[in-house]
Every structure is written in structure tokens, then in C-alpha cells.
Amino acid sequence: MKRDRQSVNDRHTRILSLLRERREIKVEELSQIFDVSPMTIRRDLQHLEDQGLISRFYGGAVAEQPVSPAGDADQVKLYRDLISQYAANLVAENDQIFINGSRTALGLLDFLEGKNVRVFTNNGLVCARKYPSNLRITLSGGEVRGQNAILTGDCTMRNLLMVHARKAFIGCTGISPNGELLCGIPTELGINETMLSHSDRYFILADHTKVGVIGTYASLHLEKMGTVITDELAPAAVVEQLRYIGMEVIQVTKGHSGEK
Structure with a gap:
């Protein structure tokens, strides 16, 4: 045995x-x-x-992410928290925002500091904790997929198509140098794509372990240029390539500031 x-x-x-x-x-x-x-x-x-x-x-x-030693994992978590915090600073009073199934994207709700914000999300983890009354949160509905509690399916898409947001905050499995967004599950592709197209601006939240990832699995090409929020350890060559194709790239540092 x-x-x-x-x-x-x-x-x-x-x-x-x-x-x-x-x-x-x-x-x-x-x-x-x-x-x-x-x-x-x-x-x-x-x-x-x-x-x-x-x-x-x-x-x-x-x-889900590259397997790494415990110390590296702690560093990745630190950068993800800094990315969430920076993203929260981009949310204005009375904004309506999309948040997809990403934990990093959902994490920005912890840093909004009293702003009145309307949130539309397919991230079922939002139900795992309480948020202050200044956040009006609408869950998309749909089928629960896996332990990450990402909601997908026809119900999710129908409800999403009725919403328009000022900003969308989208986490991912990876982003390639040519602006392909990789998702953890194929059924979330259409949801992410709809959030991108139904928002005035969008922000891709991707720590350095996800920048430069190339693959054929569950990917969509970013036709409308937006902003990538990553960290100071992101590969410099990939950052420059993303900027070359028209993406804005912001890199957070351990000093909490973002560099363009």
C-alpha cells in the first residue's frame, strides 16, 4: 500500500x-x-x-501557474496583491466595473477604500466573504466550474450581454508577446471577450509568471488595445513587444508604485 x-x-x-x-x-x-x-x-x-x-x-x-519553490510563491503572491492594489486606484467613484473569474482581479475590491462602485462579476468567490455597503455587487449567474467557482454558460452570457461597464479587470492564465490572452478554461473565453467588448477600457492583470506565456489552449487575441498591469519581474523583451503592438504596460514594484 x-x-x-x-x-x-x-x-x-x-x-x-x-x-x-x-x-x-x-x-x-x-x-x-x-x-x-x-x-x-x-x-x-x-x-x-x-x-x-x-x-x-x-x-x-x-x-494554473508555474510550479515554484515556497519562497518564489510568496513573492508571486506579494506582487499579485500589489497588482490588485494598483488596479483599485484606477477605479473612480461611481464606476461600474467588470471583474472576471480571477482571484487577482477580485482582490482589487479589498483596496477600494470607501468608493461607491457597482461590480458585475462571474467570480463565485465573491460570495465567500462580506463587502461594505458602498460596493453593489451583482453575480452573473451560471454554472459553477471547479473549485475556483468561476461561473460560465448560457445564463452567464445572457446576463453579461445586458451590461456595459466603464472598466473591465481581467485576470488570465497568461498573455503572449503578441497580445493573445490565455484562459484557464475554454468556457470562460467568450465571457472574457464579452467583458472586453462591453467596457470602455480594460485592464489585464498578470504577474510576471504569466507574461510571455505562449500556447494554443483557450486563447483570444486582443484586437482592442488596453492596459496590462504586471510587476517589475516581467520579462523586459515581452514588455517591450506588448508596448510595440500598442498595449500600455504598467509595472508595479515592491515600493507600490507603477511604472509605465
């Missing part, structure tokens, strides 16, 4: 290593690599998703 448990743990570690290298992988391929049944791989992926390390999609999985 102990040996069986060890073999499962080893397989989980190797799956995470593959995802760190490739960002996404299919169940059938993993089944062949490890010489186990697809059902076994699906159980493995469910376990890893329950730990918040990956997101599953039909037939495979994608890494």
Missing part, C-alpha cells in the same frame, strides 16, 4: 513537471506516458485541481 501511494505521488509530481514545461496536456497522452488507464489519469488530475495546482478541461489539463 505504501509503495502504491508513493507511485501515485511520483506520478503527480511528474504530471506537474510536464505541465510546467508545456502548460497543457491531454489525458490520452498522459495515459500512454504512465501506462495507466485514462480513468486513473482523470483521478490524478482531479486531485491536482482540488489542490489548486491545475485546471482541468475536457480531455486534459492546464497548469
Whole structure:
């Protein structure tokens, strides 16, 4: 039994290593690599998703973020909080804003400091805590997807199409140098795209681990140029390329200021 448990743990570690290298992988391929049944791989992926390390999609999985040592993870969290705080400073009194399923985007609500703001979101995690009365929050409705409680589906889209916002704050799995936005689950693609098109301005919130990510899985091209809020560790070459194609890029630092 102990040996069986060890073999499962080893397989989980190797799956995470593959995802760190490739960002996404299919169940059938993993089944062949490890010489186990697809059902076994699906159980493995469910376990890893329950730990918040990956997101599953039909037939495979994608890494939530690069796997990193604990110290690096603490640093990433610090930068994500700074990105949330900077984003909150861009919200004005009486703004109506979109927030997608991103934890970093949702985090900006903690820094609004008494501003009267209307929020429309498909992020079910908003229900996990109480917010002050100056925030009027409308949940989109829809189907709950995974432990991240992202709401998707026809109901979400119908309600979203009736709303227009001054600003949209969109988190992502990654943003490529050419302005492709990667999402953790395919069903959120249309929702993010609609939030972008139904807002006057949009802001992509992406810490340095997500800047420069390239992949074919669940991506949309940013036709309307907007603003990327990242941090000082984002790859300089990718930052310059994003600026070259017309995106504004703001980099927060540990001193809390944003640099353009």
C-alpha cells in the first residue's frame, strides 16, 4: 500500500513537471506516458485541481501557474496583491466595473477604500466573504466550474450581454508577446471577450509568471488595445513587444508604485 501511494505521488509530481514545461496536456497522452488507464489519469488530475495546482478541461489539463519553490510563491503572491492594489486606484467613484473569474482581479475590491462602485462579476468567490455597503455587487449567474467557482454558460452570457461597464479587470492564465490572452478554461473565453467588448477600457492583470506565456489552449487575441498591469519581474523583451503592438504596460514594484 505504501509503495502504491508513493507511485501515485511520483506520478503527480511528474504530471506537474510536464505541465510546467508545456502548460497543457491531454489525458490520452498522459495515459500512454504512465501506462495507466485514462480513468486513473482523470483521478490524478482531479486531485491536482482540488489542490489548486491545475485546471482541468475536457480531455486534459492546464497548469494554473508555474510550479515554484515556497519562497518564489510568496513573492508571486506579494506582487499579485500589489497588482490588485494598483488596479483599485484606477477605479473612480461611481464606476461600474467588470471583474472576471480571477482571484487577482477580485482582490482589487479589498483596496477600494470607501468608493461607491457597482461590480458585475462571474467570480463565485465573491460570495465567500462580506463587502461594505458602498460596493453593489451583482453575480452573473451560471454554472459553477471547479473549485475556483468561476461561473460560465448560457445564463452567464445572457446576463453579461445586458451590461456595459466603464472598466473591465481581467485576470488570465497568461498573455503572449503578441497580445493573445490565455484562459484557464475554454468556457470562460467568450465571457472574457464579452467583458472586453462591453467596457470602455480594460485592464489585464498578470504577474510576471504569466507574461510571455505562449500556447494554443483557450486563447483570444486582443484586437482592442488596453492596459496590462504586471510587476517589475516581467520579462523586459515581452514588455517591450506588448508596448510595440500598442498595449500600455504598467509595472508595479515592491515600493507600490507603477511604472509605465
